[in-house]
Every structure is written in structure tokens, then in C-alpha cells.
Amino acid sequence: MDNLCELQEVFHEVFDDDTIVLKGATTAAEVGGWDSLTHINLIVAIEKRFKIKFATAEIARLKNDDQNVGTLLGLISLKLAR
Amino acid sequence: MTVGSLEFLGLLLLASALFSLVPTLPLRRAFLAACSAGFLWTLIPNLASWVALAIFILSGYAVAQLLRKWPSAVLLWAYLVILLAAFLAIKKYSFLAYIFPVVLSIPVSIVGLSYMLFRQIHVLVDSMQGETEHLTFWGYCNYQLNLFTLTAGPIQRFQDFQQSWTQLTPIPAGSYELSKTWLRILIGVIKIAAIGAGFLFAYTKSYSRLIEIGSGHPTLAVVLPWFIALFYLYPLYIYANFSGYCDIVIGGAALLGISLPENFVKPYLSRNVIDFWTRFHRTLGFWIRDYLFTPLYKAVAERNPATAKSFAFGCYFIAFVLAGVWHGSTSNFAVYGLIHGFGASATKLWETYLVRTRGRPYLKEYLQIRWIKAVAIAATLHFYAFSILFFPGPLDKCLAPIRILVRTLKP
Secondary structure, three states: OOHHHHHHHHHHHHHOOOOOOOOOOOOHHHOOOOOHHHHHHHHHHHHHHHOOOOOHHHHHHOOOOOOOHHHHHHHHHHHHHO | OOOOOHHHHHHHHHHHHHHOOOOOHHHHHHHHHHHHHHHHHOOOOOHHHHHHHHHHHHHHHHHHHHHHHOOOHHHHHHHHHHHHHHHHHHOOOOOHHHHOHHHHHOOOOOOOHHHHHHHHHHHHHHHHOOOOOOOOHHHHHHHHHOOOOOOOOOOOOHHHHHHHHOOOOOOOOHHHHHHHHHHHHHHHHHHHHHHHHHHHHHHHHHHHHHHHHHOOOOOHHHHHHHHHHHHHHHHHHHHHHHHHHHHHHHHHHHHOOOOOOOOEOOHHHOOOHHHHOOOEOHHHHHHHHHHHHHHHHHHHHHHOOOOHHHHHHHHHHHHHHHHHHHHOOOOHHHHHHHHHHHHHHHHHHHHHHHHHHHOHHHHHHHHHOHHHHHHHHHHHHHHHHHHHHHOOOOHHHHHHHHHHHHHHHOO
């Protein structure tokens, strides 16, 4: 299973919504309920699934308007490669 | 010297003209550092304050470098405890009078210390997590003591400062952009000196009149107009004054090559308290979110994901009370923070209720309904106006108008 599929599974669990289909360009505004609180739940679930750790500044940056699922995937890949 | 004063604006005009003539990056950095040092010189009152400031900056930089090399939560927390104790003592928090009264007589006063503290904590945490590349002493001092962010917001992140610091060329490109920047500075001056000052004058008069009336036995009809006046005037003053200040520093910093984040985005059109803190003094709101709320809630969610959402309300209260206390040394600021913690929790509770009873798709529809949006904006504005009643001074002073109003309501 590639990272995108695994990430999609995490989204289904956190948002309790199996209809979510992730693409690189998907933004927080396009996923119902992706607010500050769910963002942290999502980060915790991703950390657990991929066995990685995000820095405070990274978590904050991922909330910026110019960020999307693609940048999140990029960051995950980068951390997995380390 | 204060931002917005004639001497500040005159010197800014001169500095920006000279800055564009400085040929190399090291010289431009030295030029900006000299401007910041000159500004700082006008604000630090005595030798003891200079020494305290030096220890504050030096220790922060040294610990940040240690944390970069040897990340250690124990070291971070040990330093944070000392840092916060020093902060409370220097800011002379009123509760210290009961525990360490001697602290209140220390002749140290550092303008902008609250903002320095937040920048320092951010650099320390980010350093420990490997998020501060190119942290040099020269860069760090200029980041902490930059004249445009020294006394108040916006709270710039080190990484953003570093981006400007590596180039340091005037941001407005061409005469049109330059005119726009100066126009923004001018608008900032008008907001502070004319509009804000006008609102403050009217507020002060209304407050004095209400207290005067309240000393007798007034009726509700007599008290209400004065109460309404001060209820709306103070939020108007705060917005005009602080957003005007930010217009000046953001414009001024751009002239000297520093890009500062925006701090106000139509805050009085926020639809709830959480939204409000992403629009009003938003760099503070984001700081609270990133360095108080997120670590607190994340720690809970990691341990117990199933029940984490219930603990979120507690995290809101803790984060907002701490942020409230950060605003000033008297108890009224804790009340201000508590009210906002309540507002944020109520927002989340209402949203959770809607999702549970009607489903998430309905929430999306609900947020689009125009009249609900209008009601939510009006409610948030009035909630903020109520909370800011606890801002202007010690608790007794803040409570006086409310007491007078409540007295008239009694039969």
C-alpha cells in the first residue's frame, strides 16, 4: 500500500467518513471538519500509523492556506526516508 | 520614542532613504541593527534593565544552541521555569506582593518583554525540534530586538525573519509600491492619532461620567446610554490603535527589508471566538494555538485518543487563561482569558452538538446560511466587547461600570 492510500485510511478513521478521496491538491477547506482540533487528531493518527514525529513548527505550517495533502505526503515521505 | 510619533516617522523617512543606498548585505544588516539599537536606547531606563535584557537574550540564545545540539525536554523545561520566573518578577505580577514582595522593588523595566518571551519560547522549542537552521548570535539578537517588533505585535516567527535577514532589500519594488507602503504608514498614523485617540477620549469621558452618575441613585435610563457608549467605544479604540500601529510597523519594516506577517484581517466580522483569534492580533492567536493549545491537546490525544475531544475544552481554558495573564500583571487579564476560554469552548460544544444531532453535511450547510452567519458575527462582536470590559485596568476599575448597571436593574 502506498503512502497516499495509507493516509486516506487515516483520514477515514479520524473524520469518520469513508467517502473521503484524497488527491495531492486536496486542501483542508475541501475536507469537512478539518479544523484546528481535528488537525491535531489527524497529526497524532499519522504519527502513530507511519511511526514518525512532527515538529511543532511543521504542524503549524501544515495549517497554512498554501498547504495541501501533497505537502503533507511530501513531509511524510521525507521523514520516512530519514 | 513611540511608534507613530513624529520623531519616529521622521527618522523612518531618513532611515529608509539611507537604507536604499547601502550597498552590501553585511552593511545593511549593520544599518538595521544600529536603527534597532538606537530605538532600544530610548526605551531602556537604567543599567539594571540593560543587564537584565542582556541576560535574557544571551541565555535564550545559549540554551537554544544547546538544544539544537543536544535536544532535551528536561533542559527545555528547566530553562522555561527560570525564564518564566524572571518574566513574572520583571513584569512585577501583582500576586508576587503576597509571596515575594521584595521582587516588586527591583528597578528593572524592559519594554516589549512579553513579546520577547513568546519569541524566545518559540525559538527554544523549534531549536530542540531541529527547526531553526542558521541560528547565529547576530541574527538572533536582531530578531529579538528588531525595532519594528520590539514593543508589540505582530509576533514574527524566526524562520520568517531569517528569510528577510538573508536578503534585507527594501520590499516595495518601484515607486507605486513605495507610495502604497507610505500610504499604509500614513493610514496607520491617522488610525492611532486621530481615530483611535478620538475613541479613547470619548471612552474616557463616558467612563468618568458613568462613575460620576453611579455615585448617586441613577435609573437604568440614565445609566444605559453611557454604558452602551463605553461598551462599543473601547473595542473601536483597541482596533484603531493596534491595527494602526501594525500598519506603521509592517510598512516601516518593509522599507527596511523585513517582511512582517499581517496581524488583523477584518476581526469584527469573525463568526465565533476561535475564528476571532485567527483575525484579531492573529499572530498571537497562532502562537497560542501552536505553542500552548497544540502541545497540550496533542499530549492528551496521544495518550487517550478516544476521549481527547472532551479534554479539548480544558485545553482551551488553560491556553486562553495563560494568554490572558500574559497580557498584563493584574487579575483582570486572567478574567479576560477565562472569558475567551469559555467562548472557544462554547463554539466547539455547539459545533459538536450540531454534528452529533444533524450530521457533518448539515454543519457545512449551516455555516453557509446567511442569516445565521450575520447573527454569529453580531454575537461574536458583542461577546468580544463584553470581554474587553476587563481589559483597561485593574479588576475593580473594570467591574465598576458593570456594578453600576446591575445596581440599576435591582428593584
